[in-house]
Structures are given as C-alpha cells and as structure tokens.
Amino acid sequence: MTESKRTPLYETHCRLGARMVDFAGFAMPVQYSSILEEHAAVREHAGLFDVSHMGQIYLLGSAALGTAEHLLSCPVASLPEGGVRYGFLCNETGGVVDDVTIYRLAGETLFLCVNAANIEKDYHWMLAHAERGVRVEDRSPRLGLLALQGPASQRILEGASGLSLGGLKRFRFLEGSLGGTPLLISRTGYTGSDGFEIYVDSESTLRLWESLLAAGAPLGLKPCGLGARDTLRLEAALPLYGHELDDTTSPLEARLDRFVKLAQGGFIGAEAIARRKAAGHPRLLVGFTLKERGIARAGHVLAHKGQAVGVVTSGAPSPSLGISIGLGYVPPSLASVGTDLFVKIRERQVAARVVETPFVKAAGARRS
Amino acid sequence: MADYDIPDDRRYSAEDEWARIEEDRVSVGVTDYAQQQLGDIVFVELPAVGTTVEKGEPFGVIESVKAVSDLYAPVSGQVVEVNTDLVEHPEHVNEDCYGDGWMLTIEVEDSTEYDALLEASAYRRHIAERKG
Numbered sequence: 063m064t065e066s067k068r069t070p071l072y073e074t075h076c077r078l079g080a081r082m083v084d085f086a087g088f089a090m091p092v093q094y095s096s097i098l099e100e101h102a103a104v105r106e107h108a109g110l111f112d113v114s115h116m117g118q119i120y121l122l123g124s125a126a127l128g129t130a131e132h133l134l135s136c137p138v139a140s141l142p143e144g145g146v147r148y149g150f151l152c153n154e155t156g157g158v159v160d161d162v163t164i165y166r167l168a169g170e171t172l173f174l175c176v177n178a179a180n181i182e183k184d185y186h187w188m189l190a191h192a193e194r195g196v197r198v199e200d201r202s203p204r205l206g207l208l209a210l211q212g213p214a215s216q217r218i219l220e221g222a223s224g225l226s227l228g229g230l231k232r233f234r235f236l237e238g239s240l241g242g243t244p245l246l247i248s249r250t251g252y253t254g255s256d257g258f259e260i261y262v263d264s265e266s267t268l269r270l271w272e273s274l275l276a277a278g279a280p281l282g283l284k285p286c287g288l289g290a291r292d293t294l295r296l297e298a299a300l301p302l303y304g305h306e307l308d309d310t311t312s313p314l315e316a317r318l319d320r321f322v323k324l325a326q327g328g329f330i331g332a333e334a335i336a337r338r339k340a341a342g343h344p345r346l347l348v349g350f351t352l353k354e355r356g357i358a359r360a361g362h363v364l365a366h367k368g369q370a371v372g373v374v375t376s377g378a379p380s381p382s383l384g385i386s387i388g389l390g391y392v393p394p395s396l397a398s399v400g401t402d403l404f405v406k407i408r409e410r411q412v413a414a415r416v417v418e419t420p421f422v423k424a425a426g427a428r429r430s
Numbered sequence: 431m432a433d434y435d436i437p438d439d440r441r442y443s444a445e446d447e448w449a450r451i452e453e454d455r456v457s458v459g460v461t462d463y464a465q466q467q468l469g470d471i472v473f474v475e476l477p478a479v480g481t482t483v484e485k486g487e488p489f490g491v492i493e494s495v496k497a498v499s500d501l502y503a504p505v506s507g508q509v510v511e512v513n514t515d516l517v518e519h520p521e522h523v524n525e526d527c528y529g530d531g532w533m534l535t536i537e538v539e540d541s542t543e544y545d546a547l548l549e550a551s552a553y554r555r556h557i558a559e560r561k562g
Contacts, residue, residue, distance in 0.1 A: 293495060
C-alpha cells in the first residue's frame with residue numbers, strides 16, 4: 063500500500079475527530095460525529111464537505127470547445143459562459159469512462175470536475191482525444207473543493223462572502239472572492255438538496271473552510287463526511303462511478319438518457335450507445351425500497367420468483383425515509399415501478415419493490 | 431482522542447464483545463469501543479432463543495450505516511434470552527451498550543471459558559495497542 067494522499071484539510075479533519083478512511087487513494091473523513099446527524103444537517107440546515115480529492119482537468123486553447131463536444135455525451139457548444147453541465151466521457155463501446163461536470167469559463171476555456179479515482183484515466187483519455195492546439199491540464203493538485211449543501215447554504219455563503227447569490231441559478235457559477243481569495247462558486251452538488259460547490263486554491267482551502275464553518279455555525283451547519291455524502295446522493299438516486307456506472311455500462315442502461323445527446327451524436331461512443339439501445343439493453347437500473355427489515359448492500363443478488371435476476375449496485379438505510387433503499391440492475395421486463403423483487407441478504411430473502419426515483423425530493427434538487 | 435467506557439464489572443473478548451456472568455448465565459453485548467468504531471447502528475440480527483452458540487463463532491450481525499460486522503460468541507452455550515427490543519431500536523447499542531443495548535443471554539455448562547476472557551485492564555491495553 064502506498065501512503066494515502068492528503069487534501070489541504072487533512073490535519074483539520076483529524077483535529078475535528080473525524081474517522082479517516084482511504085477513498086480513491088486519498089485519506090478522507092467518513093464521519094465527524096454521526097452519519098445520521100450529518101445527513102439530517104444537510105436536509106434540514108446545511109453541511110460542509112471537503113471534496114478536494116475530486117479532480118479538475120482543464121481544456122485550453124482555440125479548439126477546446128470542439129474537443130469537449132467530441133469527448134462529452136452532453137451538449138457543450140450551447141453551454142453559456144458561467145454554465146455547468148453533467149455528462150459522460152464515453153468509450154468506443156458506449157461504456158462510461160467517467161461521469162463529470164463540465165464548466166464553461168471565459169472564451170474557449172473549459173474544465174471538467176471528475177471523480178478522484180478516475181483523474182489519471184480521464185487525463186490520459188482526454189489527452190489522447192484532444193484536437194491539435196488544445197492543451198489538457200490536470201490542475202487537481204492545486205485546487206481545493208468544498209461542497210456547502212442544504213437549505214441554509216445560500217444564507218451561509220452570502221454571510222461569509224458578502225456576495226448576493228439569489229440570482230445564481232442551479233447549474234450556473236460565478237467567480238467571486240472571500241477576503242481576497244478568488245473563488246469559483248457553482249450552484250451544484252451531489253446531495254439532492256440546494257447548495258454550492260466552491261473551488262479555491264489549495265493554500266486558501268483551510269481559510270474558506272473556517273470562514274464557512276464560522277458563518278454557518280449559528281444556522282446549524284455541520285462538517286460532513288463521505289458517509290453522509292453517500293446516503294444523501296443515494297436518496298437523490300444520483301449514480302456513483304464504480305457502482306452504477308463503469309467502463310462497460312451504457313449511460314442509457316443507467317437511465318441517464320437526458321445527459322446523452324443521442325439525436326445530435328458526434329461524440330465518442332455515440333454510435334455504440336445507439337446500437338446498444340436498438341439491440342435492446344439486457345438490464346436497466348432501478349430504484350427499490352425494502353418492504354421488510356434489513357439493509358441491501360452493493361453486491362447482493364436481486365431475485366424474482368426464485369431466480370437470480372440482477373445485482374444491487376448501492377444500498378443503505380435512508381435516514382430521511384426511515385426505510386432501506388437501493389439501486390440495482392435488472393432485466394427490462396422487471397424494471398417497471400411496482401415490480402416485486404427479493405434481495406438476498408445473507409441467508410434471507412428480503413422483499414423489495416421497484417419504486418420511482420429520486421427516493422427523496424428535496425427543495426432545489428437534482429442534476430438537470 | 432476518543433475515550434472508551436470499559437467497566438470493571440465484566441469481561442471482554444478480543445473481538446470487542448463484553449460478557450457478564452450471573453450464576454450460569456452470561457449476558458453479552460458489544461463494547462463502547464465497538465459501538466464508537468461502528469457509528470450509527472441501524473440493524474442487529476440475533477439468533478433465536480434455543481440456538482446453540484460456540485465460543486469464537488459468529489452468532490449474529492450488526493450493521494451500521496456503512497458497514498456490516500459479525501458478532502462473535504464470547505462463550506459457548508445455549509441462547510436463553512434475546513433482546514428483541516433491538517429489532518425496533520438498534521440505536522440502543524449506541525446509547526447504552528452495557529445496558530439497554532445488551533444482545534443475548536447464554537446459559538453455559540461451566541464458567542472456564544468466561545474466566546479465560548480479558549479483564550477490563552487487559553481489554554483497555556488491547557484497544558490501545560490496536561489504535562497505534
């Protein structure tokens with residue numbers, strides 16, 4: 063094992079008593095006090111996450127926009143300056159190299175926010191497919207990223223920065239500053255609640271963290287770890303790379319059609335995705351709830367009428383709903399809402415039902 | 431760093447269960463160290479009354495939001511009581527692991543297995559060594 067990498071806030075997390083785990087090669091806080099308390103803080107007030115492990119890869123130069131349009135499943139040329147979109151880097155077989163958000167800065171400059179586990183893979187993928195005259199730059203080591211999530215986020219960030227953020231819509235960002243430190247403030251997140259993701263230089267990440275915690279403490283803001291991040295994203299039915307998505311899974315199998323410009327085409331993997339769709343997907347992603355006690359976990363078998371029919375990709379108790387929820391792949395014939403399934407949990411067959419997602423609809427929710 | 435409540439009135443296994451003997455009955459639960467390490471307990475699966483358990487073998491499962499862990503019997507014998515309140519209230523393990531969070535009572539043939547368990551001072555050293 064090589065030593066885990068550290069974010070600029072490593073010592074701060076340890077001082078706060080966080081339980082640290084290795085996640086994608088980074089030493090990250092899984093929880094500070096309690097996953098349930100942290101989860102509730104985000105749904106009711108606000109939570110602050112260090113997500114500096116995530117990567118930022120820039121596309122620079124006059125052909126950056128064309129390269130991004132070719133690399134990404136979502137439309138890029140139509141993205142205005144100050145706009146963010148969610149989409150996929152796909153491979154030639156229609157599988158997902160990574161799920162990312164793409165930011166359009168001034169002129170032709172763009173950057174992708176990518177999963178920590180995929181930074182190197184994405185960088186090399188982008189480099190290999192960049193047009194002549196495009197510079198691909200991994201700026202991840204120089205950038206910190208904090209996610210401020212929950213209904214009180216806007217008040218907290220306004221209080222800390224002096225900015226007025228009421229006009230900043232979902233999937234828009236602006237560049238501001240806090241005490242002279244430049245910030246990129248994006249109204250996005252991975253929790254299903256309203257909130258912001260704030261990019262900042264590594265050296266200033268601690269200052270931003272402390273300013274936000276100070277401004278937010280009277281409003282119920284708590285530092286939150288990856289444990290709550292996972293239960294929050296699962297309630298919102300947001301996919302997690304390596305669980306719902308991977309190099310072999312088409313985004314359409316994960317039912318993320320609205321982030322794929324299938325009619326327009328022209329991106330890597332477009333033909334394969336269309337071909338796989340025409341041939342009929344062997345499996346589709348569904349959300350399910352358990353009708354009995356128990357907790358579905360990734361890897362558990364999904365069964366129907368005594369036959370194994372699929373596998374759970376993510377599962378957890380939903381702190382907001384008080385029942386167990388999960389995502390998993392099943393054949394299309396069993397993917398309709400209301401279908402009865404069983405989850406094999408150790409020796410038990412636990413009854414489950416396919417339900418609509420997201421499981422929880424919080425104000426200002428979800429990617430669009 | 432975190433402190434752990436390790437009362438002197440009972441014994442401990444290296445797998446972080448506590449055991450407390452009264453005549454030929456041993457009540458069993460998980461330690462404060464275990465519940466703090468696990469975090470929020472959301473599910474506990476225990477055997478039925480009448481089941482025979484074997485020292486060092488899994489008798490049940492405890493689940494936190496993130497993780498699933500086996501529970502290991504600190505002594506062998508027959509299960510004569512199970513804390514069924516934990517079905518509805520698994521959080522009792524976090525709130526009161528030595529009281530309301532108890533898990534089961536085992537009737538033992540003889541007490542030699544119990545006597546071989548760690549005393550509180552030895553268990554405290556065991557925790558300290560693992561933390562290093």
